[in-house]
Amino acid sequence: MSETQDPTRYEPAEAEPAVFDRWESAGIFAGDPEGDPANSFSIAIPPPNVTGALHMGHALNGSIQDVLIRLNRMRGKNVRWTIGTDHAGIATQTKVEQALVDEGTSREQIGREAFVERTQAWRQQYGGTIINQFRRLGVSADYAHERFTMDEGYVRAVQQVFVALYEQGLIYRGTYLVNWDPGSRSAISDLEVEDREVTDTLFEIAYPLSDGSGEVVVATVRPETMLADVAVAVNPADERFAGLIGKSVVLPLVGRELPIIGDDYVKTDFGTGCLKITPGHDPNDFEIGHRHGLETLTCIGEDGRITGGYAPAFEGLSTAEARTAIVEELRAGGSLRAEEDYTHTVPFSHRSGERIEPLLSLQWFMKMEELAQPAIDAVRDGRVRIHPESQSRRYLQWLEEIRPWVLSRQLWWGHQIPVWYRGDETYCGIEPPRGEGWERDPDVLDTWFSSALWPFATLGWPEQTPELRTFYPTSVLSTARDILFLWVARMVMMGLRFPGEIPFGDVYCHSVIQAPDGRRMSKSLGTGIDPLALIDGGPRPAVFAKKKGADAGEFPAYGADAVRFGLLAMSSTQDVRFSEEKIAQGRQLITKLSNAVRFAAGRLEGLDVELPADGSPLAPGAASRLEDRWIVSRTERIARETAARIDEFDFAKAALGLYDFVYGELCDWYLELVKAREAATDPDLGRVLAWALRRTLQIAHPVIPFVTEDAWGRIPGTDGLLAGSRLPAPDDALLDGDAEHDLGRVIELISAVRSWRSTANVPPGPILPARLEADGYDDEARAHAARLARVELVDGAGDAVLVAVPGGQVAILAGEHVDPDAERSRIAKRRAEVEAEIERTAARLGNEKFASRAPAEVVAAEQAKLDGLREELRTL
RNA sequence: GGACGUAUAGCUCAGUUGGUUAGAGCGCUCGCUUCACACGCGAGAGGUCACAAGUUCGAGUCUUGUUACGUCCA
Known part of the structure; x- marks a missing residue:
C-alpha cells in the first residue's frame, strides 16, 4: 500500500462504506408487503448461527443470494430478502457457559432463568456481528425486518407447530440412544460430534450354541459392550448360517441365553458375518433390536463406567479398562478367536474431546414417514427443483429411508418443550396447564426444529400477514449441500404441512470452497480464511x-x-x-471498469447525453457507425447472457463472461476505436458511449455492486441509484449481426498484423505503408484497421511481406523495418503448418464414409476451412 | 465395504446433444512510459485431455476395465 494515492486506482475501502449508506438510507432494500404476489421475488437467508462470524461459505452464499436479489430487483420485481440469525442452542449455550466459568460460576449455580436472561443479553450484545459483516459484503437484504429464531412471534410459531404435531400423534416420547459425552456428562447433538479415524482392534469372539452343537464367532471392536448383548444376528441370505436362525447361544462371561436372528443389515463380507446385537450401546443395533422386538440392556453408565450387574468382576471399570480385562478373560477361557487392526471412523465430542458413548434415555421424537412423503412428491413432480440436479437424488434417497427425528436436547437455551407433567398426567399446549403441581419438561427442541419453519415463520406465520401472502412461497433457497437433509428437507415438510405450500421453488446447492490442499476450510486446521x-x-x-x-x-x-x-x-x-487469483481477477475487472468510466466521463464532460424515450442509443434510420452498432449489439447480447446464466445458477460463467466482455470487447476494442472521435462534435458517440457504459454497469451490478454504483454517479446524465434502476426489456432491434461480423473481421485483421509485427521483430511504433488486398472492407473498416494496426494504406507497388487476413491479405511494403528476405523462415514454418492441416482436412473430406455419414453442415464447415487454408497458403 | 463424483497447460478451472488447429485467469517469455488504466497495453511459449481397451467416418466428450483423489453413507 503506497503512501501516495494513485488516482487511477479505485479504492474500495473509501468507496464501499459510503455507497452502502446511500443504498440503506434510500430504503431500496425493503419490498412492498402489499405487492402483487405474482411479481414477487423472495429469499429467506439460511440463518447463520448467532454466535458465528462470517466465513467463506457465508460469503459465497451471501454473494449468490445478493446476485439473485439485485438482478430481480432491477428487473422490477417486488423483492424481499429476509435476513436473521439462528439461536443455535448448543453453540450459544457453550459460549455463555464458558463466560460463566471464567467468572467462577456456572449455569447450575445461577439457575435456569438467570442463565436464559444472561444468554439473551449476550445475544443482544454480540449477535449482530455476522449481520454487520454481511453489510460489508454488500448484501442488500431487508435489514429492517431482521428475524431471530427465538423472537416473540417465532416462539409462538414453534409452539403451535409442536402442539399440532403432538395432537396429530406425530410427536411422541420414548427411549432412544443419544450421543452421550462422558466428559461433559450431557447429551450432545449430532452437530457437536465429529468423526475421527482411529485404529481399533477387531476382536473375534466365539459364542457357543446352547444345544452344544457348535459355536458362532462374532466380530466386534467393543467387546466391553457384550455384557449387554441381547442377540446374535446373521444375514438370512448367508448360506453359512442358514440353519442357525432360531437357535440360541450362550453369552460368555455372563451366561445369558441369546437368540440368533436374521436381519439383512448384517454384511456377509464383513468380519465373520455374525453380529452381536447390543441395542443399549449402538445405534444400528438399537434399530435392529426394535425391528425384532428385543429388549434393551445397558452396561455402561453416564460416567462411562461399567454397570448393570451382569458381570460383577468388571463393574466400576472404565470402558477402556473393561475392554482389556474382558479380552484377557476371554483369551483365558479360550473364546478369543482372532484380533486384527481395524481402521474406522468413530464419533468424538467436540466439546470434551472424548469418545461418544451411545446411551439410552427418554427423549421426544417425531414420526417422519407421513411428513416425508409430500416432500418426496414435491421434488418428484418438479414443484421444488434442486440444482444441481444430481443433489435431488440424494435428497430423495434420504427421505425414502427416513428415520424418527429426536427432537429433545438437554439444554437450557432454546425453545423449551411445551409439555407439562403431573404424576402420570401429561399436558401439551401453548398456554401452561391450569391447576397446581404441574412441572414443565426441562428439555428444549433441536435447533433444526425451529429452523425448519424459517421461510414462513419469518413472514409472520401463523398470522396471515400481508408479507406471508406476498412473499410466500419464497423463490429460491441457496445453501451448502451438507444441510440438504438436516434443513432443506425439513423446511419442505413443514412448509407443506403448515402453510400448506412448498417453501421455495428452487434450491441451489453451492460449492464447498476448500483450502488449496483440498481440505475443508477450518479454523482449527488453520485452513480457513476470514x-x-x-x-x-x-x-x-x-x-x-x-x-x-x-x-x-x-x-x-x-x-x-x-x-x-x-x-x-x-x-x-x-x-x-480457493484461488486467490480469482479474487485478484475481480480486482482487475473493478479497476478496469472504473478506469473505463473515467475515460468515458472525460469524453462526455459537459455534454447532454440523455437517451431518446425508447432507450435506444442509435438514432433511428440513421447511418450509424460500425463500431457503435457493434458495441450496442454486443452489449445487448451480454446483458441477456449474463441474466440467463444467473437465472440458471451458473454464477461462474456470468462473472467470467462479464470479465471477458469488459476487457475483450468494451475496453480493448470499443474504447480504442472511438479514441479517434470527438464526443463534442459527434452526438452519436456521446449517446452510445454513455449508453454502453450505463448498460455495462447495470449488467455488472449484481456481481460487483459497489464499484458499479460508484461509477454510475460519474456518468453524465444518470440520476438516482443504480441499485434502484430498472433494466430495459430485451430489444431485438439492438442486435446487429452484420455489424458483429464486419467488425469481427476488422479485429482479426488488426490482430493478424500485430502478431506479424511482434513475431517479425518489427517495432510496434512506426506506421508502415501497406496495401490492403482483401475484399469486404469499406472506408470505415479500412480506417479502423489502419489506425490500430499502425499501417498507412497506400496503392504503391513493390516488394512486400504478406499477412493473411479475412478475405485476403495485407501486403506490408518493404522498408526500413520490413525485410522480406528475413521473413523466409517464419513463412516456411507457417507454410508447413498450413500444409499439414490442409492434408488432414483434405483426407477427411476425401474419406467416402465421412462425406456420406457426417451431417451436411459439418462437411460444409470442413470444406470452408480447407478453402481458407488454401487461400492462406497462396499468400505465403 | 457401499453409493456418488472428479482426473484437461506449472497452478486454479471452462469445454453444450461426439464434429474446425482443445480455451480462460494467474504464472512464465518477449516487446511497449500508445494522451482511461503498470491491478496497464501488444505478442508469444506451454497440453499423449490419468492409464488401457472398445464403439464410431470422427472420442477430451460415449462404453468397459485399471489407477489416484474427494464427498456422503455404513
Missing part, C-alpha cells in the same frame, strides 16, 4: 502462501466487490479449491 481479511487486508494463512514454504505475508485489501467476483467465479457444481 472473508473480512480479504476485503480489508489481513494475514494470509500459511497454506495460502503463493510459494510453498515462503512467508505467506498479507492479503491486499481486495474490497468486497473483488471478493464477491472471485467467489462467484470459483463456484461450480462441485467443490472447488
Whole structure:
C-alpha cells in the first residue's frame, strides 16, 4: 500500500462504506408487503448461527443470494430478502457457559432463568456481528425486518407447530440412544460430534450354541459392550448360517441365553458375518433390536463406567479398562478367536474431546414417514427443483429411508418443550396447564426444529400477514449441500404441512470452497480464511502462501466487490479449491471498469447525453457507425447472457463472461476505436458511449455492486441509484449481426498484423505503408484497421511481406523495418503448418464414409476451412 | 465395504446433444512510459485431455476395465 494515492486506482475501502449508506438510507432494500404476489421475488437467508462470524461459505452464499436479489430487483420485481440469525442452542449455550466459568460460576449455580436472561443479553450484545459483516459484503437484504429464531412471534410459531404435531400423534416420547459425552456428562447433538479415524482392534469372539452343537464367532471392536448383548444376528441370505436362525447361544462371561436372528443389515463380507446385537450401546443395533422386538440392556453408565450387574468382576471399570480385562478373560477361557487392526471412523465430542458413548434415555421424537412423503412428491413432480440436479437424488434417497427425528436436547437455551407433567398426567399446549403441581419438561427442541419453519415463520406465520401472502412461497433457497437433509428437507415438510405450500421453488446447492490442499476450510486446521481479511487486508494463512514454504505475508485489501467476483467465479457444481487469483481477477475487472468510466466521463464532460424515450442509443434510420452498432449489439447480447446464466445458477460463467466482455470487447476494442472521435462534435458517440457504459454497469451490478454504483454517479446524465434502476426489456432491434461480423473481421485483421509485427521483430511504433488486398472492407473498416494496426494504406507497388487476413491479405511494403528476405523462415514454418492441416482436412473430406455419414453442415464447415487454408497458403 | 463424483497447460478451472488447429485467469517469455488504466497495453511459449481397451467416418466428450483423489453413507 503506497503512501501516495494513485488516482487511477479505485479504492474500495473509501468507496464501499459510503455507497452502502446511500443504498440503506434510500430504503431500496425493503419490498412492498402489499405487492402483487405474482411479481414477487423472495429469499429467506439460511440463518447463520448467532454466535458465528462470517466465513467463506457465508460469503459465497451471501454473494449468490445478493446476485439473485439485485438482478430481480432491477428487473422490477417486488423483492424481499429476509435476513436473521439462528439461536443455535448448543453453540450459544457453550459460549455463555464458558463466560460463566471464567467468572467462577456456572449455569447450575445461577439457575435456569438467570442463565436464559444472561444468554439473551449476550445475544443482544454480540449477535449482530455476522449481520454487520454481511453489510460489508454488500448484501442488500431487508435489514429492517431482521428475524431471530427465538423472537416473540417465532416462539409462538414453534409452539403451535409442536402442539399440532403432538395432537396429530406425530410427536411422541420414548427411549432412544443419544450421543452421550462422558466428559461433559450431557447429551450432545449430532452437530457437536465429529468423526475421527482411529485404529481399533477387531476382536473375534466365539459364542457357543446352547444345544452344544457348535459355536458362532462374532466380530466386534467393543467387546466391553457384550455384557449387554441381547442377540446374535446373521444375514438370512448367508448360506453359512442358514440353519442357525432360531437357535440360541450362550453369552460368555455372563451366561445369558441369546437368540440368533436374521436381519439383512448384517454384511456377509464383513468380519465373520455374525453380529452381536447390543441395542443399549449402538445405534444400528438399537434399530435392529426394535425391528425384532428385543429388549434393551445397558452396561455402561453416564460416567462411562461399567454397570448393570451382569458381570460383577468388571463393574466400576472404565470402558477402556473393561475392554482389556474382558479380552484377557476371554483369551483365558479360550473364546478369543482372532484380533486384527481395524481402521474406522468413530464419533468424538467436540466439546470434551472424548469418545461418544451411545446411551439410552427418554427423549421426544417425531414420526417422519407421513411428513416425508409430500416432500418426496414435491421434488418428484418438479414443484421444488434442486440444482444441481444430481443433489435431488440424494435428497430423495434420504427421505425414502427416513428415520424418527429426536427432537429433545438437554439444554437450557432454546425453545423449551411445551409439555407439562403431573404424576402420570401429561399436558401439551401453548398456554401452561391450569391447576397446581404441574412441572414443565426441562428439555428444549433441536435447533433444526425451529429452523425448519424459517421461510414462513419469518413472514409472520401463523398470522396471515400481508408479507406471508406476498412473499410466500419464497423463490429460491441457496445453501451448502451438507444441510440438504438436516434443513432443506425439513423446511419442505413443514412448509407443506403448515402453510400448506412448498417453501421455495428452487434450491441451489453451492460449492464447498476448500483450502488449496483440498481440505475443508477450518479454523482449527488453520485452513480457513476470514472473508473480512480479504476485503480489508489481513494475514494470509500459511497454506495460502503463493510459494510453498515462503512467508505467506498479507492479503491486499481486495474490497468486497473483488471478493464477491472471485467467489462467484470459483463456484461450480462441485467443490472447488480457493484461488486467490480469482479474487485478484475481480480486482482487475473493478479497476478496469472504473478506469473505463473515467475515460468515458472525460469524453462526455459537459455534454447532454440523455437517451431518446425508447432507450435506444442509435438514432433511428440513421447511418450509424460500425463500431457503435457493434458495441450496442454486443452489449445487448451480454446483458441477456449474463441474466440467463444467473437465472440458471451458473454464477461462474456470468462473472467470467462479464470479465471477458469488459476487457475483450468494451475496453480493448470499443474504447480504442472511438479514441479517434470527438464526443463534442459527434452526438452519436456521446449517446452510445454513455449508453454502453450505463448498460455495462447495470449488467455488472449484481456481481460487483459497489464499484458499479460508484461509477454510475460519474456518468453524465444518470440520476438516482443504480441499485434502484430498472433494466430495459430485451430489444431485438439492438442486435446487429452484420455489424458483429464486419467488425469481427476488422479485429482479426488488426490482430493478424500485430502478431506479424511482434513475431517479425518489427517495432510496434512506426506506421508502415501497406496495401490492403482483401475484399469486404469499406472506408470505415479500412480506417479502423489502419489506425490500430499502425499501417498507412497506400496503392504503391513493390516488394512486400504478406499477412493473411479475412478475405485476403495485407501486403506490408518493404522498408526500413520490413525485410522480406528475413521473413523466409517464419513463412516456411507457417507454410508447413498450413500444409499439414490442409492434408488432414483434405483426407477427411476425401474419406467416402465421412462425406456420406457426417451431417451436411459439418462437411460444409470442413470444406470452408480447407478453402481458407488454401487461400492462406497462396499468400505465403 | 457401499453409493456418488472428479482426473484437461506449472497452478486454479471452462469445454453444450461426439464434429474446425482443445480455451480462460494467474504464472512464465518477449516487446511497449500508445494522451482511461503498470491491478496497464501488444505478442508469444506451454497440453499423449490419468492409464488401457472398445464403439464410431470422427472420442477430451460415449462404453468397459485399471489407477489416484474427494464427498456422503455404513
